[in-house]
Structure formats: C-alpha cells, structure tokens
Amino acid sequence: AQSVTQLGSHVSVSEGALVLLRCNYSSSVPPYLFWYVQYPNQGLQLLLKYTSAATLVKGINGFEAEFKKSETSFHLTKPSAHMSDAAEYFCAVSDRGNQFYFGTGTSLTVIP
Amino acid sequence: DAGVIQSPRHEVTEMGQEVTLRCKPISGHNSLFWYRQTMMRGLELLIYFNNNVPIDDSGMPEDRFSAKMPNASFSTLKIQPSEPRDSAVYFCASSTERPGTDTQYFGPGTRLTVL
Numbered sequence: 001a002q003s004v005t006q007l008g009s010h011v012s013v014s015e016g017a018l019v020l021l022r023c024n025y026s027s028s029v030p031p032y033l034f035w036y037v038q039y040p041n042q043g044l045q046l047l048l049k050y051t052s053a054a055t056l057v058k059g060i061n062g063f064e065a066e067f068k069k070s071e072t073s074f075h076l077t078k079p080s081a082h083m084s085d086a087a088e089y090f091c092a093v094s095d096r097g098n099q100f101y102f103g104t105g106t107s108l109t110v111i112p
Numbered sequence: 113d114a115g116v117i118q119s120p121r122h123e124v125t126e127m128g129q130e131v132t133l134r135c136k137p138i139s140g141h142n143s144l145f146w147y148r149q150t151m152m153r154g155l156e157l158l159i160y161f162n163n164n165v166p167i168d169d170s171g172m173p174e175d176r177f178s179a180k181m182p183n184a185s186f187s188t189l190k191i192q193p194s195e196p197r198d199s200a201v202y203f204c205a206s207s208t209e210r211p212g213t214d215t216q217y218f219g220p221g222t223r224l225t226v227l
Contacts, residue, residue, distance in 0.1 A: 032214065034215070036218075041223075042220060042221075043116075043203055043218035043219050043220045043221050044203070044205075044218040045218070046215055046216075046217070049215060090155065094214060099157070099160070099168070100145075100157070100216055102154065102155045103154075104154045105154060105155075
C-alpha cells in the first residue's frame with residue numbers, strides 16, 4: 001500500500017531563507033514521487049517528479065527534491081524563499097499505475 | 113494546449129438540487145480523475161477512468177454521486193440530491209498511461225456551495 005506523510009501542516013520562513021518541506025512515503029513498489037503546488041483558488045501545478053532516474057530532482061521556480069530510499073523521504077527545498085512561494089504544497093506517491101496518493105499538504109508562509 | 117478544462121468554476125445551489133460538474137481532459141490523455149478537496153479531509157480521490165471505463169469508484173461518497181465518461185474528451189460528475197456537506201472544491205485531472213509519464217495535470221477546479 002502507498003501513503004504519504006507531510007510533517008508540518010504550516011511552515012513559515014523569512015524571505016530569503018531556506019525552504020524545507022518534509023515528505024515521507026510508504027510504498028510496496030518502487031515509487032514515483034511528486035510535489036505539487038497550489039496557489040489560492042487555483043488547481044494543483046506540478047513542481048517536480050521523481051521516476052527512478054537521478055535522485056536529485058530539479059523543478060520549476062528554483063525548487064528541488066532529493067529521493068532518499070534509506071530514509072523513505074522526498075523533501076522539497078529551495079535555497080532562498082520568495083514572497084511568491086507562499087502557497088499550499090502537496091507531496092504525492094504513485095504506485096506506477098494510475099493512482100496517486102496525496103499528503104495532507106503543507107501551507108508555506110513567507111514573511112517579508 | 114489548453115490544459116484540463118472544468119466548468120462551471122463556481123456553483124451555488126440549494127440543498128436537494130441536482131448538480132453537474134464537467135471536465136474536458138487534455139487531448140491524448142486516456143486517464144481521468146475526479147478529486148474533492150475540503151479543509152477537513154484534504155484531497156480525496158473520488159473516481160478514475162481509464163480509456164473511458166471507470167476503474168475505481170471506491171472513493172465516491174454515496175449513491176448520490178455518479179460519474180460518467182461518454183467519450184475521451186468529456187466527463188461529468190453529478191450529485192443528486194445535493195447536500196450542504198457536499199460543499200467543496202472538485203478537481204478533475206488527466207494523465208497518459210505510459211509508465212514514467214503518469215503525471216496528473218489538474219484543472220482549475222469547481223467550487224461548489226450547497227446552501
């Protein structure tokens with residue numbers, strides 16, 4: 001069975017500071033992993049995905065995530081937060097079929 | 113490409129009325145998903161189709177909910193009769209079936225309010 005745990009439903013960082021959003025997964029098969037971002041009143045937009053190639057994945061808007069099998073983690077990072085990064089972030093795991101399993105989301109606040 | 117298209121974007125209705133939400137997936141995608149998002153329950157998968165056939169509807173809350181996909185370019189989610197607890201944002205997403213490219217692309221959502 002597949003599942004995702006996002007630690008911290010709310011994260012606040014200062015503008016220019018490191019962003020770290022945590023995601024741990026459980027999967028009975030080698031997983032595909034995704035990070036999506038949702039801005040207010042909008043749908044989910046793909047940030048990046050891991051599909052068993054390079055373990056360090058770079059996405060849009062300066063975000064990246066590292067797949068660590070030993071830690072069953074796929075944390076999302078960005079070196080320097082921008083005000084426009086304020087949004088809801090969702091981690092998801094795929095069973096390599098068509099089903100996604102989403103985490104409960106992390107709301108990122110950027111403090112000026 | 114226009115992306116996933118959903119209509120209406122906002123729907124306000126009264127309890128007991130029928131509500132129909134519509135979705136047009138990305139051309140060439142053969143999987144379609146309906147999700148519901150609420151503050152309390154987060155993102156829930158309601159049902160998904162592959163090649164227009166419903167594969168898993170275990171997330172559909174109850175018999176008041178039904179979904180159809182008559183062709184590859186159109187799907188509906190119907191609630192009859194609607195209840196206040198159905199108020200949520202409903203998202204449609206589509207994807208291709210090819211392994212390694214199964215990213216789901218989401219529409220902008222329909223915000224449903226049942227009074």
